[in-house]
Amino acid sequence: MKYGLPLLQALVEHFRKLPGVGEKTARRLAFAVLDMEDGEVRNFAETLLQVKEKIGFCNRCGNLAESDICSICADRSRTEGVLCVVERPADIYVLEGSGQYRGRYHVLHGVLSPLDGIGPEDLNIESLRERVAVEGIREIIIATNPSVEGDTTSLYISRMLKDSDVKLTRPARGIPLGSSLEFVDRGTISKALEGREPI
Amino acid sequence: MKYGLPLLQALVEHFRKLPGVGEKTARRLAFAVLDMEDGEVRNFAETLLQVKEKIGFCNRCGNLAESDICSICADRSRTEGVLCVVERPADIYVLEGSGQYRGRYHVLHGVLSPLDGIGPEDLNIESLRERVAVEGIREIIIATNPSVEGDTTSLYISRMLKDSDVKLTRPARGIPLGSSLEFVDRGTISKALEGREPI
Numbered sequence: 001m002k003y004g005l006p007l008l009q010a011l012v013e014h015f016r017k018l019p020g021v022g023e024k025t026a027r028r029l030a031f032a033v034l035d036m037e038d039g040e041v042r043n044f045a046e047t048l049l050q051v052k053e054k055i056g057f058c059n060r061c062g063n064l065a066e067s068d069i070c071s072i073c074a075d076r077s078r079t080e081g082v083l084c085v086v087e088r089p090a091d092i093y094v095l096e097g098s099g100q101y102r103g104r105y106h107v108l109h110g111v112l113s114p115l116d117g118i119g120p121e122d123l124n125i126e127s128l129r130e131r132v133a134v135e136g137i138r139e140i141i142i143a144t145n146p147s148v149e150g151d152t153t154s155l156y157i158s159r160m161l162k163d164s165d166v167k168l169t170r171p172a173r174g175i176p177l178g179s180s181l182e183f184v185d186r187g188t189i190s191k192a193l194e195g196r197e198p199i
Numbered sequence: 200m201k202y203g204l205p206l207l208q209a210l211v212e213h214f215r216k217l218p219g220v221g222e223k224t225a226r227r228l229a230f231a232v233l234d235m236e237d238g239e240v241r242n243f244a245e246t247l248l249q250v251k252e253k254i255g256f257c258n259r260c261g262n263l264a265e266s267d268i269c270s271i272c273a274d275r276s277r278t279e280g281v282l283c284v285v286e287r288p289a290d291i292y293v294l295e296g297s298g299q300y301r302g303r304y305h306v307l308h309g310v311l312s313p314l315d316g317i318g319p320e321d322l323n324i325e326s327l328r329e330r331v332a333v334e335g336i337r338e339i340i341i342a343t344n345p346s347v348e349g350d351t352t353s354l355y356i357s358r359m360l361k362d363s364d365v366k367l368t369r370p371a372r373g374i375p376l377g378s379s380l381e382f383v384d385r386g387t388i389s390k391a392l393e394g395r396e397p398i
Contacts, residue, residue: 004270005263011250014243017235018228029217031289033250034263036216041251044213045244051210051232052240064204064233071203090230 008034057089060131062107062124064089072104079103081138083131085157087111087145095143103141106131111149112156120156128157132164139167146173207233256288259330261306261323263288271295271303278302280337282330284356286310286344294342302340305330310348311355319355327356331363338366345372 008030015026033041057063058070061083065071072078072092082103086092092105108123120126131137142157144150158168174192175184184192207229214225232240256262257269264270271277271291281302285291291304307322319325330336341356343349357367373391374383383391 005254005265007246007250007253007265008263010246014246017239019231020224020227025219027289027292028219030250031287032218033247034254034288036251038251040216041247045247047206047209047213048232048240048244048247051206051229052235052237054206055204055233064207066204066206088230089233090226093226 057107057109061105062089062109062127063092063105077102081136082141083128083135083137083139084141084143085128086143087150087153091143101141103139106140108144108153111144111147111153113149113152123153125153125157125160129160132161132166137166139169142168142170144170256306256308260304261288261308261326262291262304276301280335281340282327282334282336282338283340283342284327285342286349286352290342300340302338305339307343307352310343310346310352312348312351322352324352324356324359328359331360331365336365338368341367341369343369 011030011033012023012026015021015029016023021029033044036044054066055064056066058065058073059068060073061070063070063072079102083106084095084101084103085106085108086095087108087110089107092107095101095105106124106128108125110118110123112118112120112123128140132140140157140161142154144153154170161168172195173188174195175181175188181189210229210232211222211225214220214228215222220228232243235243253265254263255265257264257272258267259272260269262269262271278301282305283294283300283302284305284307285294286307286309288306291306294300294304305323305327307324309317309322311317311319311322327339331339339356339360341353343352353369360367371394372387373394374380374387380388
């Protein structure tokens with residue numbers, strides 16, 4: 001659709017590039033920007049620029065950070081000796097949301113995927129070995145996604161660390177809370193039955 | 200949720216202010232920005248600023264415009280003498296999307312709402328009278344929303360123009376295409392029966 005407004009059209013296109021945003025949503029968002037206060041939009045634009053400029057990766061764990069070390073690695077109240085391995089920084093915020101985990105993290109920035117030509121050298125995986133030695137890690141929870149690539153990566157890490165005495169675990173797979181058995185796929189049901197727990 | 204990243208948090212807040220964007224979506228969008236190319240983000244930020252700076256309203260109809268007159272008013276191939284009155288510029292793009300209408304528009308920038316203290320002087324409504332005289336308007340389609348305020352505004356316009364010989368119409372109300380009778384509300388069913396058409 002043409003707007004006769006190249007600028008508005010350009011803004012719609014920018015919104016459309018965001019995940020899960022289609023033509024209609026992009027248009028609604030662009031019109032919402034037109035309705036915002038000038039200062040608000042300037043602030044929004046400035047934040048976009050700053051986020052890209054100033055956010056980098058933590059030197060230790062690979063999480064997002066506004067300085068050399070991320071806030072989780074810098075937090076002395078976190079449990080020492082426990083790491084949770086995740087694929088992406090975004091996963092950390094999901095895990096943090098549960099409030100259940102108090103250790104630190106290690107971000108791989110991807111998963112092994114031979115078909116896409118992604119090997120261990122393309123990931124932040126070798127440094128995990130160093131961390132185990134230097135930081136005296138006792139347990140690593142491998143929280144890669146429950147996909148073929150995630151499982152392959154998990155297996156690779158467990159082989160890499162087989163000579164250390166780190167305890168390797170992974171989050172339980174099973175029926176998600178609040179879901180209905182009717183809508184749970186067969187694979188999940190199998191895993192849930194395999195891992196059944198005494199009541 | 201805290202990110203330990205004030206900048207990222209600020210970006211999430213900006214996305215959350217957009218319509219229909221909740222916490223989870225805002226977070227996904229913010230992370231997507233982090234994954235974008237630098238140039239892409241600069242472009243996005245620049246477009247946001249430009250949109251607010253350069254897009255104003257058409258002097259004639261009140262539509263969005265990057266110059267004094269919007270592209271629809273400036274388009275000489277549009278049918279002369281027919282206006283469609285809408286509440287907001289966004290409505291124009293919905294109507295244009297149908298490809299059905301070839302006249303010009305008049306944007307009220309709101310609707311009459313005595314409860315909210317919005318009277319005719321707060322809207323772009325008086326200029327409609329002038330346009331009728333100056334542009335030789337024969338028909339006005341009042342396409343305000345099918346709400347109490349929309350209907351009130353429609354009534355106000357028809358009274359305002361009762362001494363002119365402009366033909367006033369409004370889009371048919373009825374059952375939307377592709378919907379199922381089961382899900383259509385009673386008010387719409389009533390209107391659809393009232394306005395029933397020979398097959």
